[in-house]
Amino acid sequence: MGVESLVSASSALPLEVSLEPELVDWIQRTYLDTFEAQLFATALLFVLIVLGAASASRIYDEIRRQYGSKLAEVCSILVLALVVVVVVYSFSAIWGVIFVLEFTLEEVAISRWVAAQQIVTAGVIAGAYLAIRFVNRSIDKLAETRALTQHQSEVAHHVTDVAIIAVAATVILTIWGINLANIFIGAGAITAIVALTARETLAAMLAGFILLFSRPFRVGDWIEVNETSGIVTDVTIFTTKIQTFDDKHVLVPNDEVTSSQLTNYSRNEQLRLEVEVGVDYETDLERAREVAADAVEELESVKDAPNPQVVAKRFGDSSILLECHAWIGQPTMRRTLDARTDMIEAIRAAFDREGIDIPYPQRVHSTRENEFRVGGSTSGGTELSTSHD
Numbered sequence: 001m002g003v004e005s006l007v008s009a010s011s012a013l014p015l016e017v018s019l020e021p022e023l024v025d026w027i028q029r030t031y032l033d034t035f036e037a038q039l040f041a042t043a044l045l046f047v048l049i050v051l052g053a054a055s056a057s058r059i060y061d062e063i064r065r066q067y068g069s070k071l072a073e074v075c076s077i078l079v080l081a082l083v084v085v086v087v088v089y090s091f092s093a094i095w096g097v098i099f100v101l102e103f104t105l106e107e108v109a110i111s112r113w114v115a116a117q118q119i120v121t122a123g124v125i126a127g128a129y130l131a132i133r134f135v136n137r138s139i140d141k142l143a144e145t146r147a148l149t150q151h152q153s154e155v156a157h158h159v160t161d162v163a164i165i166a167v168a169a170t171v172i173l174t175i176w177g178i179n180l181a182n183i184f185i186g187a188g189a190i191t192a193i194v195a196l197t198a199r200e201t202l203a204a205m206l207a208g209f210i211l212l213f214s215r216p217f218r219v220g221d222w223i224e225v226n227e228t229s230g231i232v233t234d235v236t237i238f239t240t241k242i243q244t245f246d247d248k249h250v251l252v253p254n255d256e257v258t259s260s261q262l263t264n265y266s267r268n269e270q271l272r273l274e275v276e277v278g279v280d281y282e283t284d285l286e287r288a289r290e291v292a293a294d295a296v297e298e299l300e301s302v303k304d305a306p307n308p309q310v311v312a313k314r315f316g317d318s319s320i321l322l323e324c325h326a327w328i329g330q331p332t333m334r335r336t337l338d339a340r341t342d343m344i345e346a347i348r349a350a351f352d353r354e355g356i357d358i359p360y361p362q363r364v365h366s367t368r369e370n371e372f373r374v375g376g377s378t379s380g381g382t383e384l385s386t387s388h389d
Contacts, residue, residue, distance in 0.1 A: 219233065223263060237254075293307075310324045
């Protein structure tokens with residue numbers, strides 16, 4: 001027998017049980033035959049509702065204390081549903097309008113096949129809800145053990161939730177006999193339209209998944225993207241949130257992060273600093289390098305290994321430029337600034353102590369062999385002259 005014949009063969013669920021039995025009819029005729037009695041019964045019903053709510057609250061607290069909040073929530077929902085049914089029926093019986101409930105139930109009466117579909121649909125929805133909660137709790141436990149980063153756990157939440165919902169929706173549509181092919185065709189057309197109108201958003205979302213698997217940085221790392229440098233405070237599907245060192249909060253699209261040059265200063269847990277200093281051309285370079293290296297090596301803000309190094313970088317206009325290299329651990333902007341300040345102060349103090357000059361910018365003017373006079377003698381007898389081109 002096919003589904004159609006089964007549906008046609010199943011009749012609507014009849015209301016075989018009367019909602020107004022003889023006992024209820026006798027109570028209405030005996031005790032609720034006057035308006036005053038009905039009003040008194042209504043007031044008594046409200047008092048019972050208040051007492052029932054107070055008792056339910058105590059029961060909820062007791063169940064939560066002994067068996068946990070989840071079971072207490074389920075029990076409270078069941079009790080609340082039962083109370084609503086009893087209150088509605090009691091109110092209808094007091095005022096003699098039970099026929100309204102019977103008419104309503106008859107109107108919403110459904111076939112057995114539809115009832116089965118509804119029950120299975122409710123079961124699929126409940127199963128999907130429980131599966132989402134179970135998976136999300138598992139992801140949270142992995143995040144607590146640092147097996148997943150905050151960004152990975154967030155993306156995993158979204159991906160698993162969407163996957164479970166998609167599977168549940170597919171099952172429900174199949175139960176109700178909806179043609180999935182037409183839905184997929186419509187979804188494909190909608191996807192094409194969205195892809196054309198929201199290309200940047202989709203690109204940022206795809207870049208978010210790329211960052212999930214490549215893991216170039218984590219929340220709390222010091223990174224630099226293009227001209228933005230700061231601490232990563234959050235990573236979402238679409239954007240990376242960076243707090244700069246002048247206390248600005250910058251949202252960088254993930255597609256810009258993946259397509260630009262990215263520097264992660266916190267990745268290797270150490271950072272090399274460079275400090276430049278110029279010495280006079282007549283200075284003993286080897287001696288100046290040793291003095292600068294010894295001065296930096298004694299600092300507590302830099303690491304002992306690798307050892308600080310000083311190299312001759314280039315010839316400057318007024319000096320020979322030396323560059324001092326030193327490493328700091330667990331790099332942050334504060335430690336970087338403090339260490340660079342300590343290096344500059346230590347090198348200057350060591351050079352002053354050893355008599356090594358750090359020259360000011362200066363120019364030396366001299367004449368060439370071929371020169372011609374441009375003026376007379378000065379008061380001291382010296383003549384000014386300028387060389388030929």
